[in-house]
Amino acid sequence: xxxxLAHITPAHAKIARRRILTAAELMLAHAxxxxxxxxxxxxxxxxxxxxxxxxxYPKHADCSSTLSWMYWQALYNTFGxxxxxxxxxxxxxxxxxxxxxxxxxxxxxGHLRVGDALLYGRGPDYEHTAIYxxxxxxxxxxxxxxxxxxxxxxxxxxxxxxRYIPA
Numbered sequence: 197x198x199x200x201l202a203h204i205t206p207a208h209a210k211i212a213r214r215r216i217l218t219a220a221e222l223m224l225a226h227a228x229x230x231x232x233x234x235x236x237x238x239x240x241x242x243x244x245x246x247x248x249x250x251x252x253y254p255k256h257a258d259c260s261s262t263l264s265w266m267y268w269q270a271l272y273n274t275f276g277x278x279x280x281x282x283x284x285x286x287x288x289x290x291x292x293x294x295x296x297x298x299x300x301x302x303x304x305x306g307h308l309r310v311g312d313a314l315l316y317g318r319g320p321d322y323e324h325t326a327i328y329x330x331x332x333x334x335x336x337x338x339x340x341x342x343x344x345x346x347x348x349x350x351x352x353x354x355x356x357x358x359r360y361i362p363a
Contacts, residue, residue: 312327315354
């Protein structure tokens with residue numbers, strides 16, 4: 197566990213996971229107004245300091261920027277934790293940089309906790325990431341009609357999972 201996470205208690209981890217669920221629920225409720233983007237605007241969630249508990253969410257994002265925004269809210273905006281997700285000071289990243297950080301977790305329901313990142317495709321950089329929201333379900337935003345709430349096996353190429361929020 198990194199020095200940054202040493203001060204995250206189990207109670208803090210519970211809050212962080214709840215913030216991830218709040219962000220996922222908000223984005224699912226407003227899916228029609230969210231657009232898939234691979235441009236610079238995909239980082240607006242963090243750059244504009246949007247906070248789901250205030251009803252704010254990014255309207256332009258891709259899979260990795262969406263998850264990075266969710267973790268930014270849950271870890272940095274709440275507890276001041278540095279960027280342990282992408283290692284880019286909350287300024288950028290992609291699915292491959294997410295794969296190089298966090299704790300490796302077996303991507304099966306019994307091993308996953310809310311907030312674990314799911315990586316799909318071939319490594320080392322993988323093709324897509326989604327976030328586990330419990331009950332065998334994930335939140336995924338990887339195309340224009342999304343985001344979606346889906347079973348974690350909606351893609352047959354689920355490869356690994358990464359944990360950034362400690363137990």
